[in-house]
Amino acid sequence: MILVTGASRGLGRSVAVRLANKGQEVLGLSRTCSDLPFQNVSCDVSDYGAVKAVAQDLKKGGKEITGIINAAGIASMNLALTTPPSVTQKLIQTNLMGTIYCCQLFAPLMIRRKFGSIINFSTIAVTLGLKGESIYSASKAGVEGFSRAFAREMADFNIRVNCLAPGPIKTDLLKGVRDEQIEAIVSRQVIPKIFIADDVCDLCEFLLGQQSQSISGQVLNVGGA
Amino acid sequence: MNLDSSKKIVGDCISEVTDGKVVPVDDLNLIGKDACLDSMKLVELCLALEDKAAEYGFEFDWTSEAAMSRSQSLFRTLNSLSMEFHAQSQIKQ
Numbered sequence: 649m650i651l652v653t654g655a656s657r658g659l660g661r662s663v664a665v666r667l668a669n670k671g672q673e674v675l676g677l678s679r680t681c682s683d684l685p686f687q688n689v690s691c692d693v694s695d696y697g698a699v700k701a702v703a704q705d706l707k708k709g710g711k712e713i714t715g716i717i718n719a720a721g722i723a724s725m726n727l728a729l730t731t732p733p734s735v736t737q738k739l740i741q742t743n744l745m746g747t748i749y750c751c752q753l754f755a756p757l758m759i760r761r762k763f764g765s766i767i768n769f770s771t772i773a774v775t776l777g778l779k780g781e782s783i784y785s786a787s788k789a790g791v792e793g794f795s796r797a798f799a800r801e802m803a804d805f806n807i808r809v810n811c812l813a814p815g816p817i818k819t820d821l822l823k824g825v826r827d828e829q830i831e832a833i834v835s836r837q838v839i840p841k842i843f844i845a846d847d848v849c850d851l852c853e854f855l856l857g858q859q860s861q862s863i864s865g866q867v868l869n870v871g872g873a
Numbered sequence: 874m875n876l877d878s879s880k881k882i883v884g885d886c887i888s889e890v891t892d893g894k895v896v897p898v899d900d901l902n903l904i905g906k907d908a909c910l911d912s913m914k915l916v917e918l919c920l921a922l923e924d925k926a927a928e929y930g931f932e933f934d935w936t937s938e939a940a941m942s943r944s945q946s947l948f949r950t951l952n953s954l955s956m957e958f959h960a961q962s963q964i965k966q
Contacts, residue, residue, distance in 0.1 A: 700936070753936065760920060804913045 649673040649711050650856065653693050653750055654720030656682050658819050659769070662845035663717055663852045670853070675711075677702065677720070693720045693746030694738075696753075703753040713757040715856045716766045718747045721788075725825075728782040736783050743787035744794070751798055755807060764807040765856045768795045772815035775873035776836050788813075792867050799865030808864035810855050815871050818844045838872025874929060879959035883951055886921040890914050901951040915948065922958060931962050 650667055654660030655676025661684070668674045668686040676688035689705075691698050706713065721743045724735050747768050758764030770788040773781040792811050799809035815837055816822055816830045834840050848870060854860050855868075884897030887910070895901070895909045902908050903915060910918060919935045926933035934940060940947050940957065947957050 704932075756916075756920060756936075759916060801912070805916075 649675055649706075649713055650715035650717065651675050651677065651713060651750075651754060652717045652719060653677045653691075653746070654718075654769075655686070655688060656680060656684065658719070659814065659817060659845055659848050660717070660719030662819070663719060663849050666846075666849040666853070667856075675706075693718075693750055694741040696745075696749050699746075699749045699753050703757065706754075706757055711757070712761060713754060714761075714764050716750060716754050716758075716764070717852060717856075718750050718766070718768045718791075720746055720750075721769060723781075723784050725780045725784070727780055731783050739783050739787045740790070743784070744790040747791050748794055751794075751809075755802060758807050759802075759805045762806045765860070766795075766798075766802070766807065766809045767852055767855050768792075768809070768811045770795075770811045770813040770867060772813045772833070772837065772869050772871065772873050774813060775867075775869055776815075776833065778833060795867070796865045803864060808855075808860070810860075810863060810865070811867040812848065812851055812855070813867050813869045813873070814843070814848055815869070815873075816842055817848060817870070818842055834871070836873070837869075841871065843870055874959065874962045876955065876959045879962065880951065880955040882925050883922065883955045883958055886918055886925060887951065890917040890921055897951055899950065899952040903950060903954060904948045922954075926958070926962065929962060931964075933958060933961055 650672050652660055652664040652674060655664040656678035664674050664676045664686050674686040676684055676686055677691040677693065678688065679690065679692045681688055681690045689702060691702050693699055722739060724731065724739055751766060768791050770792050773785045774789045774792060795809050795811045802809055816833055822830065834842055851868060887895055887897045891914060903910055922933045947953055
């Protein structure tokens with residue numbers, strides 16, 4: 649079974665649908681359960697107790713977890729000086745703490761089998777240092793730092809940990825962003841084009857699979873940075 | 874389950890995860906400078922204790938806030954870990 653957080657929308661949903669269509673058993677986690685074409689459970693990843701409850705249910709059910717995709721996240725594009733403390737707190741709690749909680753509580757389900765792959769979602773904004781994304785970037789930079797160290801902690805258990813860092817991807821979430829803003833970011837990528845969700849799904853499949861067994865502790869910037 | 878049987882279980886699990894290389898005694902250091910286990914073995918020990926607890930019909934929670942915040946004492950020695958294991962077995966009953 650592969651766990652996907654943030655599975656009700658955006659890239660999390662796309663990845664979960666892709667994997668389910670490929671015949672993988674997927675359990676999607678999201679704050680609001682909706683009509684999704686895969687198993688899903690309501691879980692706010694920023695709530696340690698809620699994540700722990702899901703982990704306990706999976707353990708009781710004897711589920712074998714082979715992959716975890718931490719795609720749950722929120723964004724707030726704002727200058728740091730005009731970002732209210734509550735928003736800063738929420739960004740860190742969901743993006744960083746949520747990822748840490750899921751890794752801490754779900755990884756033991758893979759340790760027994762000494763096999764697995766964890767993919768944590770970051771953003772290309774960490775490397776590019778984008779104006780208006782300082783708090784968001786800080787939360788994701790934390791994810792990258794955590795992932796690099798966690799990868800070493802998990803290596804003895806044959807569990808790989810990597811980050812995917814997409815730039816602007818054609819999803820509904822991009823609809824509210826001005827074209828000039830998107831172009832400004834894309835032009836700084838090594839491959840200056842807007843990628844689509846399928847490209848991210850391809851990378852997820854790669855990082856989950858045996859073909860990437862030599863890769864851990866890495867951050868893959870989608871499009872290059 | 875009494876404290877002695879808890880110690881026996883913890884001791885057996887330590888022997889199991891170390892392939893019998895560590896002789897379990899009460900004041901055996903599990904963490905710190907003189908630890909008999911590396912961090913990987915410590916995790917394996919916790920998972921082994923989870924399995925044992927399940928056999929005895931309770932859940933050994935080593936990720937709880939209480940267990941973690943008392944980690945210095947909880948994982949300090951075989952004795953302290955046995956006491957926590959025993960305490961959790963009593964709570965769940």
